[in-house]
Amino acid sequence: MRYTQFTNPQVQQMLDVIGVDSIDDLFSTIPPALRFTKPLDIPEGISELELLRDVGSLAEKNTSCDKLTCFLGAGAYDHFIPTVVDGLASQTEFLTAYTPYQAEASQGILQLFFEFQSMVCLLTGMEAANASLYEGASAAAEAMYMAAGITRRNRIVIAESAHPDIRQVIQTYARERGVEIATVPAPNGTVDETALAKVIDKQTAAVLIQSPNLYGCLERLDRIIPVIHEAGALAIVSTDPLAAGILKPVGNFGADIVVGEGQALGIPMQYGGPYLGLLAGRKKYLRKMPGRVVGMTKDADGRRGFCLSLQTREQHIKRERATSNVCTNQGLLAIRASIYMASMGRNGIQQVAGQCFDKAHYAAQQITQLKNYELRFDAPFFKEFTVRTTHNVQDVIQSCRDNDILAGVPLARLDERFTDSILIAVTEKRTREEIDQLVAALGAV
Amino acid sequence: MPNTPKLQQQDFPILFELGSPGLCAVSLPKSDVPQTNLSDSVPGDLIAAEPPSLPEIGELDVVRHYKKLSRRCFSVDGNFYPLGSCTMKYNPRINERVAAMPALANLHPYQDERDVQGLLEMMHRLKQYLAQIAGLADVSLQPAAGAHGEMTGLMMINAYHRSNGEERKIVLTPDSAHGTNPASCTICGREAASVRSKADGRVDLDDLRSKVDDNTAALMITNPNTVGVFDEQIAEIADILHARGAQLYLDGANMNAILGKTRPGDFGVDVMHYNTHKTFSTPHGGGGPGAGPVAVAKHLTPFLPIPRVILKDDGTFGWESNEPQSIGKIRSFFGQTGVLVRAYAYIRALGHDGLRDVAECAVLSANYLAARLKELYDLPFPSPYAHEFILVPRAANHGATELDIAKRLIDHEIHPPTMSWPVAHCLMIEPTETESLDTLDHFVAAMTEIADELENDPDVVRSAPHTMPVRRLDEVEASRKPIVRWPAD
Numbered sequence: 001m002r003y004t005q006f007t008n009p010q011v012q013q014m015l016d017v018i019g020v021d022s023i024d025d026l027f028s029t030i031p032p033a034l035r036f037t038k039p040l041d042i043p044e045g046i047s048e049l050e051l052l053r054d055v056g057s058l059a060e061k062n063t064s065c066d067k068l069t070c071f072l073g074a075g076a077y078d079h080f081i082p083t084v085v086d087g088l089a090s091q092t093e094f095l096t097a098y099t100p101y102q103a104e105a106s107q108g109i110l111q112l113f114f115e116f117q118s119m120v121c122l123l124t125g126m127e128a129a130n131a132s133l134y135e136g137a138s139a140a141a142e143a144m145y146m147a148a149g150i151t152r153r154n155r156i157v158i159a160e161s162a163h164p165d166i167r168q169v170i171q172t173y174a175r176e177r178g179v180e181i182a183t184v185p186a187p188n189g190t191v192d193e194t195a196l197a198k199v200i201d202k203q204t205a206a207v208l209i210q211s212p213n214l215y216g217c218l219e220r221l222d223r224i225i226p227v228i229h230e231a232g233a234l235a236i237v238s239t240d241p242l243a244a245g246i247l248k249p250v251g252n253f254g255a256d257i258v259v260g261e262g263q264a265l266g267i268p269m270q271y272g273g274p275y276l277g278l279l280a281g282r283k284k285y286l287r288k289m290p291g292r293v294v295g296m297t298k299d300a301d302g303r304r305g306f307c308l309s310l311q312t313r314e315q316h317i318k319r320e321r322a323t324s325n326v327c328t329n330q331g332l333l334a335i336r337a338s339i340y341m342a343s344m345g346r347n348g349i350q351q352v353a354g355q356c357f358d359k360a361h362y363a364a365q366q367i368t369q370l371k372n373y374e375l376r377f378d379a380p381f382f383k384e385f386t387v388r389t390t391h392n393v394q395d396v397i398q399s400c401r402d403n404d405i406l407a408g409v410p411l412a413r414l415d416e417r418f419t420d421s422i423l424i425a426v427t428e429k430r431t432r433e434e435i436d437q438l439v440a441a442l443g444a445v
Numbered sequence: 446m447p448n449t450p451k452l453q454q455q456d457f458p459i460l461f462e463l464g465s466p467g468l469c470a471v472s473l474p475k476s477d478v479p480q481t482n483l484s485d486s487v488p489g490d491l492i493a494a495e496p497p498s499l500p501e502i503g504e505l506d507v508v509r510h511y512k513k514l515s516r517r518c519f520s521v522d523g524n525f526y527p528l529g530s531c532t533m534k535y536n537p538r539i540n541e542r543v544a545a546m547p548a549l550a551n552l553h554p555y556q557d558e559r560d561v562q563g564l565l566e567m568m569h570r571l572k573q574y575l576a577q578i579a580g581l582a583d584v585s586l587q588p589a590a591g592a593h594g595e596m597t598g599l600m601m602i603n604a605y606h607r608s609n610g611e612e613r614k615i616v617l618t619p620d621s622a623h624g625t626n627p628a629s630c631t632i633c634g635r636e637a638a639s640v641r642s643k644a645d646g647r648v649d650l651d652d653l654r655s656k657v658d659d660n661t662a663a664l665m666i667t668n669p670n671t672v673g674v675f676d677e678q679i680a681e682i683a684d685i686l687h688a689r690g691a692q693l694y695l696d697g698a699n700m701n702a703i704l705g706k707t708r709p710g711d712f713g714v715d716v717m718h719y720n721t722h723k724t725f726s727t728p729h730g731g732g733g734p735g736a737g738p739v740a741v742a743k744h745l746t747p748f749l750p751i752p753r754v755i756l757k758d759d760g761t762f763g764w765e766s767n768e769p770q771s772i773g774k775i776r777s778f779f780g781q782t783g784v785l786v787r788a789y790a791y792i793r794a795l796g797h798d799g800l801r802d803v804a805e806c807a808v809l810s811a812n813y814l815a816a817r818l819k820e821l822y823d824l825p826f827p828s829p830y831a832h833e834f835i836l837v838p839r840a841a842n843h844g845a846t847e848l849d850i851a852k853r854l855i856d857h858e859i860h861p862p863t864m865s866w867p868v869a870h871c872l873m874i875e876p877t878e879t880e881s882l883d884t885l886d887h888f889v890a891a892m893t894e895i896a897d898e899l900e901n902d903p904d905v906v907r908s909a910p911h912t913m914p915v916r917r918l919d920e921v922e923a924s925r926k927p928i929v930r931w932p933a934d
């Protein structure tokens with residue numbers, strides 16, 4: 001393929017205007033010793049049809065969730081994506097635009113991000129949200145830096161019940177800045193509330209809690225956050241925005257910073273990315289926030305308009321003193337999530353969350369009636385729960401896979417303490433029949 | 446709604462001003478399982494009294510809203526977009542089709558490796574292509590964007606120095622470096638220090654020599670650099686650093702200019718990132734998603750982030766995370782897979798011959814525009830240019846600035862070039878390789894007309910744009926009293 005469009009006579013015409021003899025003359029600043037004169041060791045170009053065949057033959061080696069019934073979760077979920085989301089987000093005016101630095105020529109995308117921020121505030125219960133970060137785990141790491149910046153302290157406490165990706169990514173980021181990390185234990189599926197106060201010290205900037213957590217359990221944010229504040233630290237909560245369809249937004253419990261993975265809001269699973277990092281906070285922390293923020297303003301004629309706001313926090317102005325190094329974020333995913341939230345609306349989001357809840361509880365109830373299965377934890381859950389089995393976990397997973405069912409994530413993959421458990425997610429997309437098939441397959445192991 | 450600024454007649458409606466209570470654009474199947482009473486299973490304090498007050502709008506009006514918003518944006522598909530440093534080239538349609546194939550898009554990240562062999566094979570091939578283009582030993586596909594790649598690369602450099610028992614604190618960046626470079630230094634606990642550039646845009650080697658010492662972790666350089674010239678001293682720069690044990694980091698934002706013509710690994714680079722959303726045409730999406738794969742020389746491979754895609758002894762592909770010297774995980778799951786699929790498709794379709802053609806046409810286009818515009822505007826740096834060049838309005842331009850020229854270009858349906866960076870008062874123009882000669886000539890005509898207006902009617906330039914739904918916006922007030930959500934508080 002070639003996506004260039006100069007004819008040979010045009011090339012000659014352009015070289016004449018420039019006043020050189022050949023294209024190679026334009027590369028004269030590369031010293032001869034450094035020029036690469038062989039062909040790169042990459043296959044020769046192919047046509048569009050051949051590309052479709054090439055990618056098609058690779059794709060054929062995959063078995064996707066189109067052919068399997070998916071009960072996998074742990075941060076990525078098989079939710080239904082309304083057709084309008086794909087149709088509208090793929091408009092190439094959105095797809096092929098850059099970051100909206102030129103406000104007059106980018107009002108559409110700027111307004112869209114403003115609306116996105118507004119809806120994220122509704123689902124998180126916060127006063128200000130940014131226009132996205134890379135994904136959930138690095139958003140948590142950015143929140144850690146933000147909290148360290150606000151409090152001028154350098155110690156972070158992370159709940160043991162948070163997803164290991166969050167914990168590991170924070171660890172990677174923290175090492176370089178000399179931020180110390182401590183853990184608050186979660187021996188029974190949720191944070192040990194009595195241990196919490198003891199791990200927070202005068203140097204602790206923040207405590208990060210995930211709810212619903214790795215095991216699917218809801219943390220008692222109503223009790224935990226006051227303890228964190230009492231001890232003088234900020235509360236960072238990582239959450240599933242969809243849960244706000246039926247549960248109180250986590251900001252209502254006094255969280256200072258809310259982060260999350262926005263994949264559930266109309267984003268395809270796509271093997272783990274690109275996803276959508278959410279970050280929202282109290283308005284008083286707006287100037288400490290990482291990433292882009294769109295603001296509403298007026299034009300020279302007093303008309304309502306939108307522009308990137310508070311750019312003096314950002315790398316292109318503040319350089320080494322910026323709140324974050326993030327530049328390109330996840331614009332198109334924020335666009336998808338916006339269209340999803342707008343399409344679902346108040347009632348749709350309640351229905352989706354409600355059906356996730358009902359179906360997960362139906363599945364849990366059916367599974368625990370089987371002889372060799374029980375709920376691993378007592379805590380309440382939303383759309384995902386942990387089951388303990390007396391069978392070998394790998395046998396269970398394989399046996400269900402033989403029936404075209406992805407039964408769940410072996411929990412030991414994410415938390416090695418739980419070798420006897422499976423994490424099962426049930427979205428609104430699963431039917432009673434599919435759930436019953438899962439139950440039958442589990443029973444037949 | 447309290448304190449909401451009054452809706453003016455001409456104001457374009459915002460989502461929250463549309464719809465009516467009870468409307469919804471989506472219909473879901475009725476639930477086919479028994480309802481579980483929420484308050485039986487969840488403590489009352491955690492339950493919402495009512496659902497969040499998202500807008501309530503019917504399907505057609507949702508569609509119209511986003512359709513109208515899409516008409517209020519410039520894009521590569523609609524406009525010439527010579528935004529310097531951002532490589533706004535054509536994003537091939539086929540790559541969207543490929544990435545949306547259900548057997549690639551509908552994969553869960555925790556599916557067993559046996560279910561995703563085709564995808565892993567593709568990622569493994571992509572990794573090899575990127576190593577080959579860089580002339581370096583290995584590649585991580587994990588970083589989410591260029592800045593994330595910078596952070597990853599610097600962390601690896603830190604880990605490398607640490608493995609030698611050193612904690613080197615200073616990272617040098619040329620004064621023309623992109624803002625993410627020094628910002629990434631801070632994220633990685635390093636101190637950014639600036640190296641002077643000479644009048645011709647190249648690194649001042651004397652200044653560099655005086656600043657490199659045993660506390661220097663690395664130099665982060667962009668080459669071709671941000672003023673659009675290839676710094677031919679690059680091998681010498683590498684030698685100066687390596688002699689003191691420091692590393693050379695390449696910001697690969699400008700790789701479009703050298704694809705297949707020269708390789709970073711061959712000019713002394715130890716670690717670099719790509720921006721797939723620039724060089725390999727994955728769409729910018731209004732500011733992402735991108736991907737920032739990082740390529741490294743042999744001595745840095747132990748420090749690559751996890752997980753790493755590998756070809757196993759049994760001939761299958763998989764992820765390896767058991768790497769004791771790795772810097773660790775830098776994001777969740779396995780990278781921006783959907784973006785990487787597009788990058789694979791692009792490289793595979795172009796091949797070694799097509800990639801070289803990209804660089805040649807990109808450089809030809811930039812030099813052509815520069816040659817056509819040099820009589821009307823100042824070009825402070827010497828040609829030949831790489832894939833972009835810097836242009837400065839003449840002092841005699843009656844007080845009109847680069848901003849005014851940029852805004853006036855909008856009236857010609859051309860997206861403004863990058864402004865005021867890396868030198869004051871400049872426009873940075875990157876036409877890319879995919880534009881036709883007709884489009885380039887249209888740009889020249891527009892710039893010629895603007896130069897003429899600057900002589901004869903500067904006010905029309907100073908008050909531009911005149912054709913957009915809004916005029917210039919009050920960005921100062923937007924930052925002084927930020928309103929960042931609806932309803933305004």
Ligand SMILES: Cc1ncc(COP(=O)(O)O)c(C=O)c1O
Pocket residue numbers: 326327328530531590591592593623625626667671696698699720735737
């Ligand atoms: C020279 C240069 N370096 C780094 C970056 C940052 O890359 P990203 O936006 O992908 O994080 C950019 C992006 O605009 C750039 O132009």
